[in-house]
Amino acid sequence: MKIWIMIALVFGFSLTSHAYTNTQPVPRDQAMTYIIKYSGSTTNAGKEKVLNQFDTLIRQHPDDIALRQLYSDLLIVDTRYDKAITQLNIINQDTQVPSLKLMECMLTERIKLPHNICYRDVISLFEKNNLKDFNYLLALHLGESPDFELHKKNWLETHTLSDEQKKVIALNPRALVNTYYP
Numbered sequence: 178m179k180i181w182i183m184i185a186l187v188f189g190f191s192l193t194s195h196a197y198t199n200t201q202p203v204p205r206d207q208a209m210t211y212i213i214k215y216s217g218s219t220t221n222a223g224k225e226k227v228l229n230q231f232d233t234l235i236r237q238h239p240d241d242i243a244l245r246q247l248y249s250d251l252l253i254v255d256t257r258y259d260k261a262i263t264q265l266n267i268i269n270q271d272t273q274v275p276s277l278k279l280m281e282c283m284l285t286e287r288i289k290l291p292h293n294i295c296y297r298d299v300i301s302l303f304e305k306n307n308l309k310d311f312n313y314l315l316a317l318h319l320g321e322s323p324d325f326e327l328h329k330k331n332w333l334e335t336h337t338l339s340d341e342q343k344k345v346i347a348l349n350p351r352a353l354v355n356t357y358y359p
Contacts, residue, residue: 296320
């Protein structure tokens with residue numbers, strides 16, 4: 178759980194706020210109940226039951242992006258990366274949020290290679306949306322882009338890296354992915 182919280186803080190992913198304007202209160206409230214149940218569960222069987230209930234909720238509300246995002250977050254916490262990738266893929270088909278596509282690439286890399294094609298897509302998505310934030314730098318770093326150092330230098334002219342961001346950028350790209358998704 179500590180790793181997941183760190184991911185949220187370092188990357189600035191909008192884990193649940195992105196799509197909540199599109200969700201109905203009932204499924205959102207039910208999803209939050211499942212997250213609380215999962216967090217309080219002390220057995221694998223209890224966690225499995227909650228994940229199955231969440232899966233049923235997703236099937237009842239297949240177009241609710243916020244629910245899918247919450248479900249993918251929970252799947253990541255449970256290290257079910259392949260299922261999380263499936264959810265993120267569905268989300269990214271509809272929303273094209275660069276930071277969520279970055280998360281999808283990192284998970285894809287975690288369970289299978291090659292990775293560079295996915296990161297190139299993420300970089301293009303950031304550029305298409307004119308977003309040159311830390312996640313953009315991270316995508317350049319993870320994709321081992323030859324432009325990373327130049328963009329990092331330009332970005333640092335107007336921004337300051339936090340201590341956590343400095344640690345992230347200092348890691349080897351493969352080590353970085355394995356740190357966040359063990």
